[in-house]
Amino acid sequence: MTRKACVHNLGCKVNAYESQAMQQLLTGAGYEIVPFAPGADVYVINTCSVTNIADRKSRQMLHKAKKMNPDAVVVAAGCYVQTGSEKLIEDGTVDLILGNNRKQNIVEALDEFYRSRTPSADIIEINRTKEYENLSINGDSDRARAFVKVQDGCNQFCTYCIIPYARGRVRSRTPEDVLEEIKVLVSAGYKEIVLTGIHLSSYGVDFADRKERLLDLIKMTAEIPGVMRIRLGSLEPGIITEQFAAELSKIPQICPHFHLSLQSGCDATLERMNRRYRTKEYAEKCEILRRYFDRPALTTDIITGFPGETEEEFEASYRFVSDIRFFETHVFPYSRRKGTKADRMDGQLPEHVKKERSNRLLKLDSERRKEYASSFIGCEAEVLIEEEVTCEGQRMLTGHSKEYLNMLIPFTKSVAPGDIVKVRALRFAQDLHCNLVGTII
């Protein structure tokens, strides 16, 4: 009898990649993959632990899975396992616990469970390992864009972040392994490769006997026939140098879309966050990118209401964000995370203050998105078509430009998802905020 399994993902793009990899391992072992609904024999929850709320959500999903089928095997995998294993073991809902660096053993762990019917936990001391977990995907889902994980862990210890404790130190995947996976993805039809990791800028710093760093990996990726676009996951400002930007700008497939994590536009707050740059340096990095790329899409993350953030500090942060003129700002009200330094800091702010500051930044973000997108009206853009949608009452095709602008074109049979077409942007769509409608040229 074929067993039915579902893998439910919580959290970031790296987790999503690992969920896809586990799903493929299960398929390879003969499991039928089913949606997260009643009726499965195995529920794998790939948990997240970035905030206290993420922990709670992880626990809720595990309980929900057990409720869906009390006879099913419930597997807790990933970050919450690393930070909350005691609670998980105590709780008793979960049959198998697989920590980070152990997801590759999902099939063997299930085999063992079916043999012995004994719950087990496989958790390593993630802070002590130097090993990169060998997971890979072959991309059998029907998307145009493939995320490729190239690195795990982080050495930065920002005061609000639990990630270094949940995912351990920087571990990079060998270029050979990365390139092998990209070749498989390209032959499966993927045109765009997104290089991603927990701290992508640190790619290669842990290699003992080899010299490749992120720029080398990007160059090698660009040499693979069929790679039409390369997009980069979140970068630390420190990696952007004149030379880095100059070299990058010579690679035709590079998408001029750079996510430079900022978190606060106030130096005093950055200091308390233990971020390694200050606003002056950050602004210089943005200038460098703008010198080497035409209207690059600069995006960022901001935390509002970090402990001790005064009204003046927030105003400084707001002004800085406004002056940089980002394409997109992802705004997060500060969320306490047990086990971090920031959680123990004085000056924790009430939720309504965090919310009010977030709302101000979200309003600014919405204006800036519109401003950036409108600068492309009348211009040509190369769009990777992703899917068919209904917009303004008609069939349309949608996809993203290299800058990650969402574009719509009238439906035509001659274009299919996965195609790259040249489009002239004509106007904003009526019912979708900031999407542009264009025509094929």
Ligand code: SF4
């Ligand atoms: S750089 Fe800072 S925020 Fe990012 S994963 Fe590392 S510790 Fe967390």
